[in-house]
Amino acid sequence: MKTIISPSILAADFTNLISDISVIEDVNDLWLHLDVMDGHFVPNLTFGIPIIKQLKKKTKLPLDVHLMVTNPEFHMEELKDVGIENITYHFEIETNHMELISKYRSHYNSIGLSIKPKTKAQDLDLELLKKLDLVLVMSVEPGFGGQSFMPNALDKIEYLNKVRKENNLSFKIQVDGGINEETGTKCRNKGADNMVAGSYIFGKGKDQYKTQIETLR
Ligand code: DX5
Ligand code: ZN
Numbered sequence: 354m355k356t357i358i359s360p361s362i363l364a365a366d367f368t369n370l371i372s373d374i375s376v377i378e379d380v381n382d383l384w385l386h387l388d389v390m391d392g393h394f395v396p397n398l399t400f401g402i403p404i405i406k407q408l409k410k411k412t413k414l415p416l417d418v419h420l421m422v423t424n425p426e427f428h429m430e431e432l433k434d435v436g437i438e439n440i441t442y443h444f445e446i447e448t449n450h451m452e453l454i455s456k457y458r459s460h461y462n463s464i465g466l467s468i469k470p471k472t473k474a475q476d477l478d479l480e481l482l483k484k485l486d487l488v489l490v491m492s493v494e495p496g497f498g499g500q501s502f503m504p505n506a507l508d509k510i511e512y513l514n515k516v517r518k519e520n521n522l523s524f525k526i527q528v529d530g531g532i533n534e535e536t537g538t539k540c541r542n543k544g545a546d547n548m549v550a551g552s553y554i555f556g557k558g559k560d561q562y563k564t565q566i567e568t569l570r
Pocket of ligand 1: 361363364386495530532549
């Protein structure tokens with residue numbers, strides 16, 4: 354299967370979002386990565402449910418929602434009928450993950466859990482991994498775009514890939530933060546199959562978005 358690339362609109366021009374998105378609208382194996390920040394789980398604040406619902410009407414690209422929020426259940430509830438491709442929230446929040454994931458199982462094609470740089474991949478036990486469609490390994494502290502890749506993400510990807518193979522599981526391994534051609538290749542070689550990139554894609558001119566995307570596969 355082709356590596357899925359998830360361009361993060363955090364690095365796009367928010368005042369001309371549709372014009373930026375339209376450039377990549379016809380690219381295959383692409384998800385649109387939407388970073389929802391609540392100013393509490395992370396210090397930064399981005400956008401929420403109304404904007405995601407509006408975006409859904411304006412693009413055919415599969416939406417990949419990354420919830421950096423303290424109360425993901427609220428967002429999962431409000432977005433459950435919108436037709437989101439994948440929704441990911443953070444393992445570090447206090448909740449019963451098995452219950453929360455089961456509750457929204459039928460509403461989302463794919464549900465993911467994300468781990469921050471200081472969280473061990475081993476903390477995700479096998480029973481939980483069996484329930485997941487995706488594990489998002491953060492390779493920067495969540496909250497801001499444009500940071501440098503933290504190499505400890507590579508060991509986590511390698512470990513998750515090993516557990517996935519040994520147990521015949523099918524969750525995707527996504528990586529997010531500081532991804533460029535070089536760090537992306539390292540992640541792919543360790544077993545990542547879904548790459549989020551913000552500044553590497555949208556930091557260039559519109560005429561280069563597509564070529565930047567293809568260098569990550
Ligand atoms: C950071 C976000 C990322 C961010 C990545 O908290 O989760 O999705 O947009 O940005 P780059 O690719 O610039 O590191
Ligand atoms: Zn993200």
